[in-house]
Amino acid sequence: MTLVIAQYGQGGPEVMRVEDRDIGPPSTEQVEVEQKAIGFNYFDVLQRRGLLSGDEPGRVMGIEGAGVVMAIGPKVTDFAVGDRVGYLKSQGAYAGTRLIDADLLFPLPRDINFDIAAALTVKGFTAFLCAVQLFEVQRGQTVLVTTAAGGVGSLTARLAAHRGAHVIGAVGSEAKREVAHENGANDVAVGLDDAIEQVARLTAGTGVDVIFDGIGAATADRLLNAGTVRRGGTIISFGAGAGWPKASPDAVALRGATVLAPQVLNYLTGPTELRAGMAKVFALYRNGAFGEISPARYALREAAVLHAEVEHRAVSGISVLVP
Ligand SMILES: NC(=O)c1ccc[n+]([C@@H]2O[C@H](COP(=O)([O-])OP(=O)(O)OC[C@H]3O[C@@H](n4cnc5c(N)ncnc54)[C@H](OP(=O)(O)O)[C@@H]3O)[C@@H](O)[C@H]2O)c1
Numbered sequence: 001m002t003l004v005i006a007q008y009g010q011g012g013p014e015v016m017r018v019e020d021r022d023i024g025p026p027s028t029e030q031v032e033v034e035q036k037a038i039g040f041n042y043f044d045v046l047q048r049r050g051l052l053s054g055d056e057p058g059r060v061m062g063i064e065g066a067g068v069v070m071a072i073g074p075k076v077t078d079f080a081v082g083d084r085v086g087y088l089k090s091q092g093a094y095a096g097t098r099l100i101d102a103d104l105l106f107p108l109p110r111d112i113n114f115d116i117a118a119a120l121t122v123k124g125f126t127a128f129l130c131a132v133q134l135f136e137v138q139r140g141q142t143v144l145v146t147t148a149a150g151g152v153g154s155l156t157a158r159l160a161a162h163r164g165a166h167v168i169g170a171v172g173s174e175a176k177r178e179v180a181h182e183n184g185a186n187d188v189a190v191g192l193d194d195a196i197e198q199v200a201r202l203t204a205g206t207g208v209d210v211i212f213d214g215i216g217a218a219t220a221d222r223l224l225n226a227g228t229v230r231r232g233g234t235i236i237s238f239g240a241g242a243g244w245p246k247a248s249p250d251a252v253a254l255r256g257a258t259v260l261a262p263q264v265l266n267y268l269t270g271p272t273e274l275r276a277g278m279a280k281v282f283a284l285y286r287n288g289a290f291g292e293i294s295p296a297r298y299a300l301r302e303a304a305v306l307h308a309e310v311e312h313r314a315v316s317g318i319s320v321l322v323p
Pocket residue numbers: 040041042043046122123126147148149150151152153170171172173176214215237238239240241242261262263264265313315316317
């Protein structure tokens with residue numbers, strides 16, 4: 001039997017239940033993983049609220065984790081019992097032990113501990129996608145990160161700062177101002193109005209080279225209409241804190257901007273891409289591009305407590321669940 005956090009219905013943290021489940025042995029191409037750390041993602045919140053996928057009563061929550069292989073199915077050749085592994089975007093992560101298809105796993109390097117793996121797999125790759133692969137941030141550029149105290153936002157701000165950009169970080173409350181500074185933001189705005197004003201002042205009305213947006217909804221339109229991104233600049237709408245990102249074609253065209261809304265899974269399409277992608281993320285971590293990472297740790301059975309704190313927008317940075 002293993003402890004899991006299952007979702008019954010859609011709504012607040014009250015739809016989350018702690019249960020004991022029997023998971024059985026791995027099937028032919030599966031692996032049994034004893035999980036050491038589970039990544040908390042805002043995706044889990046959106047899914048709990050019913051914004052991302054249909055209602056499947058009893059679905060085990062979570063999509064990201066790291067741990068040790070305990071058993072393998074008869075056709076698994078890439079992994080052996082005792083291997084350290086990680087994964088992303090595989091439903092069923094909020095569990096002490098779980099079964100998972102072997103081709104969704106990547107081997108975890110010895111120098112990457114389980115907490116760091118669970119902190120960096122989804123969020124580190126998203127930050128890499130934003131600030132390196134899709135828009136290669138250069139020394140001297142000016143960058144706005146709209147959720148600079150969040151998970152992906154903090155890593156993206158740190159990565160942009162490490163690459164030599166001037167980083168303007170926006171946060172939702174005064175309490176998160178210092179966190180954004182610690183994440184490499186040279187200037188911090190509280191709320192979008194303040195961000196629009198500060199960017200106009202700091203860039204003498206030109207706008208920033210690139211905006212990394214985790215808020216979504218109408219944020220891109222607002223920033224385009226306010227001239228917060230420079231003419232011909234780029235907005236990468238990676239997140240949906242307030243709803244799915246929307247940018248009207250008129251606003252985009254008037255600014256001559258490029259607006260992208262990438263999804264990690266479209267870039268990690270198979271085991272080869274996954275393993276190569278994670279190798280890049282861990283290389284960035286080793287060379288200091290993400291700075292020190294010490295995620296907040298919550299007991300797995302207390303996952304609903306973490307979700308409640310997130311609902312109150314009281315959580316900064318990266319959190320992991322520990323079985
Ligand atoms: N594209 C991809 O493949 C991909 C990958 C990973 C994550 N994501 C998305 O990226 C976003 C950030 O993910 P994360 O896991 O790192 O979470 P997070 O940044 O730790 O949390 C979301 C942030 O959004 C802000 N927020 C929450 N509700 C809001 C609202 N109603 N209006 C405005 N801002 C609000 C909060 O910041 P403040 O309190 O400071 O405002 C909060 O810190 C999520 O939407 C997630 O789904 C996308």
